[in-house]
Amino acid sequence: MKVTLAYGKHGLDIELPDGDVTVVEPQYIPGLPDEAAALRQALRRPIHSPPLRELVRRGQTVSILFCDITRPMPSGRVLPVLLEELEDAGVRREDITLINATGMHRANTEAELRGMLGDAIVENYRIVTHDAHDLASLRYLGQTRRGHPVWVNRHYLDADVRILTGFIEPHFFAGFSGGPKMVVPGVAGAPTVMANHGADMIAHPGATWATLDGNPIWEEIAEAAAMTQPAFNLNVALNKEHAITAVFAGELFASHRQGCAFVRQTAMRAVPRRFDIVITTNSGYPLDQNVYQSVKGMAAAARVVKPGGTIICAAECADGVPEHGNYRRILQMGKTPDELLRLICSPGFSLFDQWQVQIQAQIQQQARVYLKCELPDDVVRSTHFEPCDDISALVRHLVRTHGPHTSICVLPQGPQTVPYTDE
Secondary structure, eight states: EEEEETTTTTOOEOOSSSSEEEEOOOOOOOSSOHHHHHHHHHHSSBBBSOOHHHOTTTTOOEEEEEEEEEOOOOHHHHHHHHHHHHHHOOGGGGGEEEEOOOTTOOOOOHHHHHHOOOHHHHHHHEEOOOTTGGGGEEEEEETTTTTEEEEHHHHHHHHEEEEEEEEEEEEETTSSGGGGGGTTTBBBBBHHHHHOOOOOHHSSSSTTTOTTTTHHHHHHHHHHHHHOOOOOOEEEEOOOOOEEEEEEHHHHHHHHHHEEEEEEEEHEEOOOOEEEEEEEEEOSSTTTTTHHHHHHHHHHTTTEEEEEEEEEEEEEOOOOOSSSSSSSHHTTSSSSSHHHHHTSTTTTOOTTTHHHHHHHHHHHHHEEEEEHHHHHHHHHHTTEEOOOSOOOHHHHHHHHHHHHOOOOEOTTTTGGGGEEEEO
């Protein structure tokens, strides 16, 4: 049977043997017929909040957080409607600051910003790129109930009105993206992110897909975001074509909860059992730009692979491992998943990106992991994964090795679908 995997910008076709093959995809919902009209209605009839126009007035400054290049958020279609609504309410263009919520990721290039936002926005609005390591650009707000420090971008905090934008999908340790996650880690300082993503937090059983209540990472993210007193939240849900399927706007937590409930119904898919082989992706471009990001797709597959089974992840990795950040550096500090976990969980160890290595190591304790990408084999091996040039050929080999009753699960959209069993 032929299956098309989300891979880069164009997809990847694979051929699988006839037999025990289960394809798991999110419930397909067509895009809204008029996205701009739906966005405008959501801004004017928000959830548990006055309309946006009533929250702003002429002379006030406004900061707006938007996603970086690693997310498929259609900011170029969402922000024009939001900006028009603000300006119609009397907010001057020069009083608006757009903040690229990069979290701990690299800064986006001007070309990337133009691709994400459109030339008109880049050329006519002030855009600030968040830098989690620049303490001079941050402000300290105190501690969370867990005693973790809260540092947040001062450009965001200095505005009279603070607005969050983003999209909602299941997240492998924060429950769901969007909402308060735009503040932490979006515009939080490195000390805040390091504490929130610490080894003990990542290891907590509640820190997993589609879980908010009882998830210490999300609960602290929500607490820290509330400390910044955001005025308004604008979230969207997307389908596999990145078309907007629903809009959730208004008070931060009420609008985000409604959005999460909607996404949970479409993205969480029950399967009857675990599988010998799980083939996954990282949802294609822009989510599969590097090996670091591909761990999310592997984490989705890990939920339904048998102990000792095989995960095959297809992620283009056009941006490399990447070279920026500590992900590659940490991977080189241990030879096995067990060594890496002992290192990361050792007292005093603290390097940003350790959370991705920790989750990767936990997955590799459970299953053998192959990576199909556009990187040289030696680079793939340096990240502790086994290279795969041809998924179809690898699957045929595995089936010959394990026998005709080998069970296969395919997640063509990767973490846009989160499978689960009752086990």
